[in-house]
Structures are given as C-alpha cells and as structure tokens.
Amino acid sequence: MTAEPITGIVTPIRLDYTYTPGTSPSQFLRGMKEGRILGRRCPSCAKVYVPPRGGCPMCGVEFAEEVRVADTGTLVTFAVVNVNFANRVIDLPYVSGEVRFDGSDTTSMVLVQGIPVDQVRMGMRVKAHWLPRDEWDFTFANIDYVEPLDEPDADYESYKEFV
Amino acid sequence: MTEVLSAPHSMEFPYTRSTGPMVGAFLTGLRDRRVLGVRDSAGRVVVPPPEYDAGTAAVLPADELIEVASEGVVTSWSWNPKPRLGQPFEQPFAWVLVQLDGADTGLLHALDAPRDAIRTGMRVRIRWAEEPVGFIKDIACFEPAP
Structure with a gap:
C-alpha cells in the first residue's frame, strides 16, 4: 500500500481572551439581556450610536442621553x-x-x-x-x-x- | 453598583496550509517514522529541510533528501513553566533543540524529562506517536536515550 504524499496540513491558531466590556458596551449588553436595543445620542449632532460609545467620534463630546431604538x-x-x-x-x-x-x-x-x-x-x-x-x-x-x-x-x- | 460583565472570548483560525515540496516530503517522511533533511550549499544537512538555501537563496533539491537518525543530542533547551492549550504536554516541560545524528542543525521539539535531568549535550531519541499521520506531532516528543 502506498499512501499519498502530504501536500497540506491544518494548523489551528487559537486565542483565548477574557473580555470585560467598558461602561458603554456593558450598558448595551444589559439591554440585550432584556430584549432592548440601546444606543446613546450625541448632545451636539443628535446622532444616535448603536451600540453606544463613550463619546461622539465626529463631535468629540461625551454622550449623555440613553436611547432605546x-x-x-x-x-x-x-x-x-x-x-x-x-x-x-x-x-x-x-x-x-x-x-x-x-x-x-x-x-x-x-x-x-x-x-x-x-x-x-x-x-x-x-x-x-x-x-x-x-x-x-x-x-x-x-x-x-x-x-x-x-x-x-x-x-x-x-x-x-x-x- | 452593578456587577461588572466578563466573559470568555475565544478566537480560532483553522488555517489550511499547502506544505510545498520540501515540508511535504519531510511530513511524509515522519508518517513513515523517518526524519529527512537536505544538504545546503555549505554542505550542512539541515533538518527540517528548507525549500531555499539560507545562504544563497538557491532552490534546494526536494528529491535528494537525506535520512538522519531518530536519536541525537540536545544543543539548547528552555523550560516552559506554563504550557498552553495544544502544546505537547499539559504539565511544565522543556523545549529542546535536538541535533539528530547525521544532521548539522537543531530540530525544535518537546522533551519528556524532569527538569533536573536536562542538560545541554544529553542524548535523546524520538518517541513516535502511535499512529503517525504526516504532521510534526508524529514526533510525540523526545525522551532521554538509554
């Protein structure tokens, strides 16, 4: 019996993280647990970000108001x-x-x-x-x-x- | 104060790699419990065999591989106190560079020996996997030679 030569291998690479979400992602994930999609509104441009971030990437100001979408x-x-x-x-x-x-x-x-x-x-x-x-x-x-x-x-x- | 959220998050990439003529031949050799190397332009037998010469970048002949012994000498080692998932042993062990008899370079693998028994220059031999499949783990590990 002649086995075929090896031409390929599978080499899994695995990264095990422990993820701790920050304030805004935690707020979003707690909402998800209750079946709600939460975001936050920028006080300057009024855009609603989902998931919420800490502040508005366009205006550079901190978010305040929580919004359910x-x-x-x-x-x-x-x-x-x-x-x-x-x-x-x-x-x-x-x-x-x-x-x-x-x-x-x-x-x-x-x-x-x-x-x-x-x-x-x-x-x-x-x-x-x-x-x-x-x-x-x-x-x-x-x-x-x-x-x-x-x-x-x-x-x-x-x-x-x-x- | 609300509870801080925390969760395991694992990413896995099951890469499928083409082995090319040289590594493919090396792995095919392992499946037959044979270790193969190639002679480079400086006349050294390199194990595992590279596809290109490290000095001249010339293509090395994949059809002229040289079988070396399954026993050799430890040329360097490093203790691994906290093995990770997928490594050869779950308990602390040594990574070793082994120059197999007939080879001029070191092959990196794990050594199954207590830490205080490991020395540069010690004789070791391959412990083969029970069912070789054509992968580096066909060499289960090295063990002290009797």
Whole structure:
C-alpha cells in the first residue's frame, strides 16, 4: 500500500481572551439581556450610536442621553455569502446584511433570513427575530437574524449615507 | 453598583496550509517514522529541510533528501513553566533543540524529562506517536536515550 504524499496540513491558531466590556458596551449588553436595543445620542449632532460609545467620534463630546431604538429597520446594504467559514452552520448561500435600526444613526451587521437570497434588496424593511426569551444573554446574538417586514421598501435618499 | 460583565472570548483560525515540496516530503517522511533533511550549499544537512538555501537563496533539491537518525543530542533547551492549550504536554516541560545524528542543525521539539535531568549535550531519541499521520506531532516528543 502506498499512501499519498502530504501536500497540506491544518494548523489551528487559537486565542483565548477574557473580555470585560467598558461602561458603554456593558450598558448595551444589559439591554440585550432584556430584549432592548440601546444606543446613546450625541448632545451636539443628535446622532444616535448603536451600540453606544463613550463619546461622539465626529463631535468629540461625551454622550449623555440613553436611547432605546426599535428592533425594526432598513437593510442598507448586504452581501451574499457562498462560502461558509469554520464553526458556522448556516445553509448556503445566505445574506449578511447591514441594518439601520429605526431610531439609530449607525448600522449593525446581522444575518438576513426568511427570504430567498435572490430577492433580498437594499432598502428592504426588516424586523429582528429574537431567540426565545429564556435564551437571552448579554449578547447581540440574542437577535438570531432579521426577516422581511411587509412594508414598502425605504427610499434610497433615506439611507444613502449608510451605504 | 452593578456587577461588572466578563466573559470568555475565544478566537480560532483553522488555517489550511499547502506544505510545498520540501515540508511535504519531510511530513511524509515522519508518517513513515523517518526524519529527512537536505544538504545546503555549505554542505550542512539541515533538518527540517528548507525549500531555499539560507545562504544563497538557491532552490534546494526536494528529491535528494537525506535520512538522519531518530536519536541525537540536545544543543539548547528552555523550560516552559506554563504550557498552553495544544502544546505537547499539559504539565511544565522543556523545549529542546535536538541535533539528530547525521544532521548539522537543531530540530525544535518537546522533551519528556524532569527538569533536573536536562542538560545541554544529553542524548535523546524520538518517541513516535502511535499512529503517525504526516504532521510534526508524529514526533510525540523526545525522551532521554538509554
């Protein structure tokens, strides 16, 4: 018996961190635990950042007001994923989207489900699909994915600055 | 005062690497429990074999590999008091450079020996894995030679 020569190897590299979130990320994660998406508003430019930061990167001022944003939003852009990466078990192809949740001035990357891949479009209105309440933890992963809302698409002008 | 949040966060990258002609041949050799090296332009037998000559950058011949012994001498070592996940031993152990008989360079691996028994110049031999697959861990570790 002749075995084939070795031409490739798998060499896993692993980094084990202990993550301690700061004040603003902690606030966001505590909100997620309760099924709420929290952000903070800049007192200068009035933009709402989700997840909240300590201060506004544009104005350089500290955030004060906490804002709860909706779990509905607009898909501002997306990518069709045709290659799975390790430890991710989603049927291919799937759509990874950037969603601007209503009331927020930032976008979040989320999985888009509930619609054939070739029917997904920019401006599509979506709603968060949460994991069952008893599975909620201090993580954005409580939102399993977003799925289409039965609403007309948003006008491009309303989200073009996020594309 | 609210409780400070803290959570384990692990990242893992399962790289798949092409071995190329030289490392591929070296690993194929390990699968057969043979250690292979290559003669460089200065006449030294280098183990593991590099694809290019360190001095002249010339391509070295992957089809002219030289088998060296599975026993040799420790040329340097370093104690590892806190092994990490995936390293050869869970308990503290020594990393050693071993110049196998017939080779002119050191091969880095782990040595299974108590710390006070380790010396530069000591004779060691390969302890082979029970089922070699063509990977550096086919050499389970080195152990003191009798």
